Amino acid sequence: MQAEVKQTDQEVKHAEHSEFVSFTVATQAFCLKITQIREIRRWSPVTILPHAPADVLGVMNLRGAVIPIYDLSARFGLQQTEASERNVVIVVSVHGKPVGLLAESVSEIISINPDDIQDTPPVDSRNTMEYIQGIISHDDTMVRIINLDAVISAPEQVMP
Amino acid sequence: MSGSIQDTFFEECEELLEATDEGLTAIEGGDHNPEVVNAIFRAVHSIKGGAGAFGLDDLVAFAHRFETVFDEVRSNRLDLDEKLIQLLLRSSDHLSALVEVARDGGQIDEPHHDTLLAALDEYIPEEEEDLTFEPMGLGGPAPMMDLGGLGGVPAKPQEETYRIRFQPLKEMYGTGNEPFFLFQALKDLGDLTVKLDENELPGFDAMDMDEAYLAWDLVLITKEPRSVVEAVFEFVEGLCELSIAGDGDAEAEANALAALDAMFSAPPLPEASLEAAAAAEGEAPAAPFEAPVPAPVPEAKPAAAEEKASAPKAESGKQEQRGGPKPTLRVELERVDRLINAVGELIINHSMLAQQIANLNVSDTRDVETELEGFKNLARDIQEGVMAIRAQPVKPLFQRMARIVREASAATGKTCKLVTEGENTEVDKTVIERLSDPLTHILRNAVDHGIEKPEDRESAGKVRTGEIRLSASHRSGSVCIEIRDDGAGVNRPRVKQIAIEKGLIPENAELTDGEIDNLLFAPGFSTAKEISNLSGRGVGMDVVKNAVTGLGGRINISSAPGKGSTFTIILPLTLAVMDGMVVSVADQTMVVPITSIVETMRGSDDMINSLGADGTLLSIRGNFVPICDVAGALGLYRGSDQQAGVYLLVETETGQRCALAVDDIHDQRQVVIKSLDGVCGEIPGVAAATILGDGKIAMILDPESIIAASPTAAAFDTERRMSNAS
Structure with missing residues (x-):
């Protein structure tokens, strides 16, 4: 009887956990909720969009759909990624549209208890504050949780 | 469930409103053909009927007035003058508005509604203020369909015997019509005898549940004119085999035929007319009447009378021939779009296959290429077919x-x-x-x-x-x-x-x-x-x-x-495909719409002339055209080994000519347009994107905005204008 109750407790606790996919961008660890990710692909050269800002790498053909690819590193204000075959494109769905995010490499899937998520401490970088939803400690490294809606704002204007 | 039925009703309403508008426009243009008036009357009536079923009272009330006025018009009791036409047009607009309100919610324009109702009422005689759902005209003589004046039958009310052969098609049941109600309506007109003809009814094992086998032979003795009898069947027109033969008709036809006989001195025809022939067809043993045989009439009538008598016949023949509209299919737009996308992919897939085969380095690919050509043609056929579905007048x-x-x-x-x-x-x-x-x-x-x-x-x-x-x-x-x-x-x-x-x-x-x-x-x-x-x-x-x-x-x-x-x-013409020229610019493959290209040429150094500090002009057969470097306009940089050596002469809407400088031309092919909406904002110089044979995306250029973005061309345009002005 008691054992059963204990098991349900565990289940409840387990259900509270969410799974995140962690990856590195410019040697820093980031993660996204697994439900936000549609697929992960190997990098292949993209078609350049004229007049696009530095963090928009171009567009890619995803089974007949044209999707934009962003360089997460440049987006976060870090150095631009020299994209190569070793890099990955994480396809996510933002504002109902698929979007590709270039990351250095994917690390692992981690299970996070929402209680363990810490608020982003104030630092002197507006980009960071906007783009990072929170941070967690995993295996003694800091993993930043990306606020996808802020990183990829609704269809934007590319100015010449 | 009721929601979907209601959706269908609103869809139909749209078509009916269109029909109404179309008819009114024709009337406004001076076409007072009774068929047009009838068509509008039927459309409005159908809207009223449907609205009644869904309890849309405002719509029903308004449609009823509207319809009643039309009934007055088609019975020639009202003249279609300019004032009435304007009122009808406004009423039709209001009817659309009411349908919209019923469908999407919202407020009806009450004062407008009341004004129109009052205006319509002015045209409606007192006694017709009831809201009955009799599916027919409201009695009274309707001279335009009346045969009463012919063949010596006086126009004044007189007992007349009509023999009606009524054989519903299965479609009639499909639209929810019931023979019973028609008979009931006929019975109201006079003395009615109904006889069922079940001769065509097969045995149970051979019976198709959806087929219609029954027919009825009716004998109606009434004082009402023929048009009223016909009006009863108005709403099953095209949905049944119908013949109405009146005694008076037979006489009239007989007279006319006799006249014809006298003219051509041919032996009398056994069948009197198309209608009589149709009646004879139904001449089963149980049939209560014989096909009317023309009685010889001594004096020959003038040909005009004969013409008059045959005119309504021709019309009824036409109606039979029409037998309802061409069968159509209602399809959700999304399904068609999915198909279009799939065909688009098919075409891309074809290009990919072709490219893969070319890359194989096989010496003899002739057979494969033949098949591939067939594949391409089929894909194009499908594409054109699907596009045609989307094309609408x-x-x-x-x-x-x-x-x-x-x-x-x-x-x-x-x-x-x-x-x-x-x-x-x-x-x-x-x-x-x-x-x-x-x-x-x-x-x-x-x-x-x-x-x-x-x-x-x-x-x-x-x-x-x-x-x-x-x-x-x-x-x-x-x-x-x-x-x-x-x-x-x-x-x-x-x-x-x-x-x-x-x-x-x-x-x-x-x-x-x-x-x-x-x-x-x-x-x-x-x-x-x-x-x-x-x-x-x-x-x-x-x-x-x-x-x-x-x-x-x-x-x-x-x-x-x-x-x-x-x-x-x-x-x-279509938003999905276009013919484009595949070019390369600074290592990027791009597509230029064929429609904007006037001419292409490979340029040599002596064709290029400098103008000012960095303006360049291309001389073509003595004409100078500004050169617009596509790479420069798009902010792309060429490697040292790349050079723009090919020029596409394009002409803009305003007639301005410009030579777009690109690196090379590869191919001319049909490309599937992929919108960049939602992928990124508007990019100057780029209209859309497409997917090429190798699966890569290529930008489709917009020559007009490239020229606008190019400083040289724009500057030249200004200079030319200034020189023109001076």
């Missing part, structure tokens, strides 16, 4: 526009009429849908700003009624829509003044007439002195322009003071 759109013009005229106190041309021009459905708003805006503007007040028109020596001509036509792979008004034209000094006031142009700007006209499209421009009810709601013609360019089209305005303005909208 612009007629419904134009009809809606007539309503806009009426409303706008009423609101501004001006009189204008809309003349439409090329209504059967077929355009992609999306284009039609997305054209509705810009067209509405242009037409409102034309009424509000273009057409003058009647008095002003008179003093300017024009007819009081302004004319707006809306036309559609196909023009070499694109669709051209023109809106031409005969109003005052663009008030250029005023437009310029406003543009200066609003800071759109510098005060000392020297502009050509065309440029001033095009200021109308500038964002935030509105010429109305006060914000009128119609146009000038803060959004201006720039919205129109954006909508049109969003469809891959262009809009132009030309205007002559005192004579009017013309807006020309050029749109691609």
Whole structure:
């Protein structure tokens, strides 16, 4: 009887956990909720969009759909990624549209208890504050949780 | 479930309203054919019937009045004068509005509703104020269908025997009609004998549940004229085999035939007419009557009488032949779109296959190539077929526009009429849908700003009624829509003044007439002195322009003071595919629409002439054309080994020519257009994207905006204009 109750407790606790996919961008660890990710692909050269800002790498053909690819590193204000075959494109769905995010490499899937998520401490970088939803400690490294809606704002204007 | 039935009702309503509009437009144009009036009557009646089923009382009440007035018209008790036609047009608009309210919710315009009801009531005789659902005309003689005056049958009420053979088709049951109610309605007319003919009824094992096997032979003795009897079957027209033979008819026909016989001295025909033949067909043992045999009549009637008698016959023959509209299928748009996407993928897939085979390095690929060619042709066939499904005539759109013009005229106190041309021009459905708003805006503007007040028109020596001509036509792979008004034209000094006031142009700007006209499209421009009810709601013609360019089209305005303005909208035939030239620019593969390319050439150094510091001109057979480097305009950088050596001579809408410099030309092929909407914002110089044979994405260029972005070409254009001006 008691054992059963204990098991349900565990289940409840387990259900509270969410799974995140962690990856590195410019040697820093980031993660996204697994439900936000549609697929992960190997990098292949993209078609350049004229007049696009530095963090928009171009567009890619995803089974007949044209999707934009962003360089997460440049987006976060870090150095631009020299994209190569070793890099990955994480396809996510933002504002109902698929979007590709270039990351250095994917690390692992981690299970996070929402209680363990810490608020982003104030630092002197507006980009960071906007783009990072929170941070967690995993295996003694800091993993930043990306606020996808802020990183990829609704269809934007590319100015010449 | 009831929701979906209601959806179907509203869909049908739309078609019926279109039919009503179409009929009214025909009547307005002077066509007072009874068939047209009948068609409108039936359409309105069907709307009323459906609305009744869903308890839409306002709609029912209004449709009833409307219908009753039409009934008066078709029984020739009302003359279709100008005033009545205008009322009917406004009523039809209001009926559409009521349907919209019923479908989408919202408020009906009560005062307007009541005014129209009162106006309609004026045309309705007292005793017809009831709200019955009798599916037929409300009695009274209807001379236009009446045969009573012929063959010596007097027009005054007299007992008449009609033998009716009625054989419903299965479609009739499918539309929910019940023979019983028809018989009941007939019974109200007089003495009715019904006899069932079940001869065609097969055994149980051979019976198809959905088939119709029964027929009825009816004998009706009534004082009512034939038209009233026919009216009972009005709503099953085309859904049943029907023949109505009256004793008087037989006589009339006999007379006519005898006249014919006398003329040709041929032996008497055994069957009297088409109808009689049809009746004879049903001559089963149980049939209560024989086919009428013409009784010889001694004196020959004049040929005119014969003609008269046969005219209604011809009509009934025509109706039989028509037998209802062509079968159509209602399909959700989304399904068609999925198919279009799939076909698009198929074409891309074909290109990929072709490329893969070419890369295989196999010596003999002839067989494969033949098959591949077949594949390509099939894919194209499918694509054209699917595109044809989406293509629709612009007629419904134009009809809606007539309503806009009426409303706008009423609101501004001006009189204008809309003349439409090329209504059967077929355009992609999306284009039609997305054209509705810009067209509405242009037409409102034309009424509000273009057409003058009647008095002003008179003093300017024009007819009081302004004319707006809306036309559609196909023009070499694109669709051209023109809106031409005969109003005052663009008030250029005023437009310029406003543009200066609003800071759109510098005060000392020297502009050509065309440029001033095009200021109308500038964002935030509105010429109305006060914000009128119609146009000038803060959004201006720039919205129109954006909508049109969003469809891959262009809009132009030309205007002559005192004579009017013309807006020309050029749109691609389809939004899904186009023919393009595949070129490479700074290592990137791009596509240039074939339609904009006049000529292509490989340039040599001696063809290039410098002009100023960095302007270059290409000399083509003695003409100098500015060169626009595509790479430069797009902000791309060429490697040292790359050089622009190929020129595409393009011509813009305004007739300006420019040579686009690209690195190389690879191919000319049909490409599937993939919109960049939602992928990124608007990119100057790029219209859309496509997927090439290798699976890579290529940008589809917009030559016009590339030229605009290129400093050389733009500068040259200004220079040329200045030299022209001086």
